[in-house]
Amino acid sequence: MARANEQAAAALQEYAELFALTGGDAFRVRSYQKAAKAIAGHPEDISATDVRAVPGVGEAIAKKMEEFLQRGSFRQLDDLRGRVPEGVRRLTRVPSLGPKTAITLFEEFGIDSPAALGEAIAAGRLDGVKGLGPKTLANLAKGVEQLEQSGRRVHIGVAMALAEQVMASLTAERVAYAGSLRRMKDTIGDIDILAVAPVSVMEEFRAQPYVAEVIAAGDKKTSVRTTSGIQVDLRVVPAGSWGAAMQYFTGSKEHNVAIREMAVKKGWKLSEYGLFEGERVIAAESEEDIYAALGMQFVPPPMREDGGEVRAALRGELPEPVRLEDLLGDLHTHTDLTDGIASLEDMVAAAHARGYSYYAVTDHAPDLAMQRMTLDKALEQRERLAKLQRSYPGMRLLHGTELNIAPDGSVDWPADVLREFDVCVASVHSHFGMPRDEMTRRFIAACENPYVGIIGHPTTRKIGKREPVDADWDAVFRAAARTGTAMEIDSYPDRSDLPADLVRLARHHGVKFSIDSDSHAIPHLAHQRFGVGIAQRAWLTTDDVINTWPLERLLAFLRP
DNA sequence: GCCGTTTTCGGCCCGACTGTTTTCAGTCG
Known part of the structure; x- marks a missing residue:
C-alpha cells in the first residue's frame, strides 16, 4: 500500500473525528470516513495519480488531499486540531463513548482525557447528570480502565508500517527490524531497528519528519518518540556482528537467557557482538552460524519465546512452521x-x-x-x-x-x-x-x-x-x-x-x-x-x- | 460532502441494543 495513501487517509479520518466532535453534520462525517477508507484501500498511489479517481472523493476532499500531499496537513484540519484538545479525541476511544458524549463532557465538565473522566466518575462529579445513569458511569469507568491497561502498545499493522517507513528513510548498508515486531507479536511496545551504517545515520534519523522528540542520542543507539507516539530505537552495529546483534535484539529475553546458559555450559560467552571462546570469535556474522555453533536448529523468530523451542531445537525436533x-x-x-x-x-x-x-x-x-x-x-x-x-x-x-x-x-x-x-x-x-x-x-x-x-x-x-x-x-x-x-x-x-x-x-x-x-x-x-x-x-x-x-x-x- | 436509469437537489447502509427514559438518544456493526 502506498504510504501517501495511508497518511492522507489517516489525516482525513482524523478530520472526520474532529468534525464529528465539533458537532459537524453526520452525513459529512460519513463522507469523510468513506473517502478515507477508499483512499487507504486504493491500489494506485494518490501522490502520483489524480485523487479524484478514488470513489467517494469529490472536489472538496480532493483539494484537502492535494494540500495534504503538498505540506502534510490541510487548513481545515489545522483549525479543528487547534479547537479540540488531543485528549478529547482519545475520549472517544473509550468503548460506548461517542462524539456526542465526548463533546458534552468537555464543554460542560472540562473533561479533556480518559484519565480525567475516570477521576470525575470516581469523585462523583458526574452523579445525577442527565443521560448518565449509574450503569453508564460504571461502564465508562470500566472502559477507561481497559484503555489505560492497553497502554501505549499498538497492533502489529501500525508498528510494521512505521518500521518500514523508518527503514526506507535511512541510508544504510544494511537495515532490519528486530524485537517483538520480528517475533510477530500481535501488539508492539517499541520498535528496534538495527543498521550497518556510518555514524552519520543517527543525525539523518533524528532529522526525519516522523520524529516528535529525541529521547536519547548516542553513536551506537538513538531513541526517539515518533509523531504517532511510538518509540523507535536505532542501533548501529558492526557488520561483522550483524547476526549476533539480530539474535540478541530479537529476543525474547527469556529465549536469550536459555541460549546464553547453553553457551556458558560450553565455556563460551554469547553477547550482542558474537559467540566467543575467550577472545576467539566462534560465530557472529549470521544468526544461522550462531545457532549451528550451539548445536541446535535455527529457531524462526516467532518461535523464540522460551516455550520449549530450545529443547526441541537441540534435539532436532523443531517443526517446520507454515510459511x-x-x-x-x-x-x-x-x-x-x-x-x-x-x-x-x-x-x-x-x-x-x-x-x-x-x-x-x-x-x-x-x-x-x-x-x-x-x-x-x-x-x-x-x-x-x-x-x-x-x-x-x-x-x-x-x-x-x-x-x-x-x-x-x-x-x-x-x-x-x-x-x-x-x-x-x-x-x-x-x-x-x-x-x-x-x-x-x-x-x-x-x-x-x-x-x-x-x-x-x-x-x-x-x-x-x-x-x-x-x-x-x-x-x-x-x-x-x-x-x-x-x-x-x-x-x-x-x-x-x-x-x-x-x-x-x-x-x-x-x-x-x-x-x-x-x-x-x-x-x-x-x-x-x-x-x-x-x-x-x-x-x-x-x-x-x-x-x-x-x-x-x-x-x-x-x-x- | 458525495452522488445521480431518483440527474444538479434531496437523499444519504438499517436495525438493534443499552440505559435512560415515559418516548428517546447515543452507540455500534
Missing part, C-alpha cells in the same frame, strides 16, 4: 457488494496476481442488516463469479459467504441455501457480552451446523478497542475438532484473531485452521503475512492449515 509461500489461497474476503470497497472483478484480479490456486469471495449475509444483502444478490454474484472463472483457468474461484452467528447459534440461511456455497465462514458480529456458558453454546451450535466450515475471527476482539468475548474455549475447540470445523486466524492486524495462545490450545485439541485476510480492499490481501506470524508463534505446520492444502483436499474438508 507465507505455503498459502495457496484466501478463504475470507469481501467486495463492494457488502462492505468492501473494491469490485468483485478487481479483487479477483488482485488475488490472481498473488499467484493463488484458489480464492473465496465471502460477502456478508442478510442478518447483518446494514449490509443490505439478499439471496438474490448472492445468487447474482455467484453467476458473475462463474463467468469470471473462465478468465482464470489456473485459479479456482470459490463462492462463499460470511454468515452471522445469532445468539442462539443459528445462521442467516437454511440448509438448502447453505449447501450451494463452496465456503461458509460463520462469525459473531453482535451480542458480545453474553455470559460464558451461553456464548460457549452459541459457538458449539455454529460448529455443529454441517455447512459451516470455518469460524471467522473467533474471539471478535479488536486490539485496543474491544475485549475478546468470554467462552469456554476448550469446549468450543473440542466441538470444532469433532465436527471438522476450522478456526480462522483472521490476519487483519487489529483483529489478529485467534491470538497465538488460543491457536496453540486449539491445535492441542486437533483443530485445523484457515489463515485469511478478511480483506475489504485490495491492499488488505497482503495482511496474510501477519496471520502467518500468529501461526508460526503457535508452531503450526502446513498440515494444520487448510488453505495450504491442494484444492481437492480443501473441498473435501469443507464439504459436510
Whole structure:
C-alpha cells in the first residue's frame, strides 16, 4: 500500500473525528470516513495519480488531499486540531463513548482525557447528570480502565508500517527490524531497528519528519518518540556482528537467557557482538552460524519465546512452521457488494496476481442488516463469479459467504441455501457480552451446523478497542475438532484473531485452521503475512492449515 | 460532502441494543 495513501487517509479520518466532535453534520462525517477508507484501500498511489479517481472523493476532499500531499496537513484540519484538545479525541476511544458524549463532557465538565473522566466518575462529579445513569458511569469507568491497561502498545499493522517507513528513510548498508515486531507479536511496545551504517545515520534519523522528540542520542543507539507516539530505537552495529546483534535484539529475553546458559555450559560467552571462546570469535556474522555453533536448529523468530523451542531445537525436533509461500489461497474476503470497497472483478484480479490456486469471495449475509444483502444478490454474484472463472483457468474461484452467528447459534440461511456455497465462514458480529456458558453454546451450535466450515475471527476482539468475548474455549475447540470445523486466524492486524495462545490450545485439541485476510480492499490481501506470524508463534505446520492444502483436499474438508 | 436509469437537489447502509427514559438518544456493526 502506498504510504501517501495511508497518511492522507489517516489525516482525513482524523478530520472526520474532529468534525464529528465539533458537532459537524453526520452525513459529512460519513463522507469523510468513506473517502478515507477508499483512499487507504486504493491500489494506485494518490501522490502520483489524480485523487479524484478514488470513489467517494469529490472536489472538496480532493483539494484537502492535494494540500495534504503538498505540506502534510490541510487548513481545515489545522483549525479543528487547534479547537479540540488531543485528549478529547482519545475520549472517544473509550468503548460506548461517542462524539456526542465526548463533546458534552468537555464543554460542560472540562473533561479533556480518559484519565480525567475516570477521576470525575470516581469523585462523583458526574452523579445525577442527565443521560448518565449509574450503569453508564460504571461502564465508562470500566472502559477507561481497559484503555489505560492497553497502554501505549499498538497492533502489529501500525508498528510494521512505521518500521518500514523508518527503514526506507535511512541510508544504510544494511537495515532490519528486530524485537517483538520480528517475533510477530500481535501488539508492539517499541520498535528496534538495527543498521550497518556510518555514524552519520543517527543525525539523518533524528532529522526525519516522523520524529516528535529525541529521547536519547548516542553513536551506537538513538531513541526517539515518533509523531504517532511510538518509540523507535536505532542501533548501529558492526557488520561483522550483524547476526549476533539480530539474535540478541530479537529476543525474547527469556529465549536469550536459555541460549546464553547453553553457551556458558560450553565455556563460551554469547553477547550482542558474537559467540566467543575467550577472545576467539566462534560465530557472529549470521544468526544461522550462531545457532549451528550451539548445536541446535535455527529457531524462526516467532518461535523464540522460551516455550520449549530450545529443547526441541537441540534435539532436532523443531517443526517446520507454515510459511507465507505455503498459502495457496484466501478463504475470507469481501467486495463492494457488502462492505468492501473494491469490485468483485478487481479483487479477483488482485488475488490472481498473488499467484493463488484458489480464492473465496465471502460477502456478508442478510442478518447483518446494514449490509443490505439478499439471496438474490448472492445468487447474482455467484453467476458473475462463474463467468469470471473462465478468465482464470489456473485459479479456482470459490463462492462463499460470511454468515452471522445469532445468539442462539443459528445462521442467516437454511440448509438448502447453505449447501450451494463452496465456503461458509460463520462469525459473531453482535451480542458480545453474553455470559460464558451461553456464548460457549452459541459457538458449539455454529460448529455443529454441517455447512459451516470455518469460524471467522473467533474471539471478535479488536486490539485496543474491544475485549475478546468470554467462552469456554476448550469446549468450543473440542466441538470444532469433532465436527471438522476450522478456526480462522483472521490476519487483519487489529483483529489478529485467534491470538497465538488460543491457536496453540486449539491445535492441542486437533483443530485445523484457515489463515485469511478478511480483506475489504485490495491492499488488505497482503495482511496474510501477519496471520502467518500468529501461526508460526503457535508452531503450526502446513498440515494444520487448510488453505495450504491442494484444492481437492480443501473441498473435501469443507464439504459436510 | 458525495452522488445521480431518483440527474444538479434531496437523499444519504438499517436495525438493534443499552440505559435512560415515559418516548428517546447515543452507540455500534
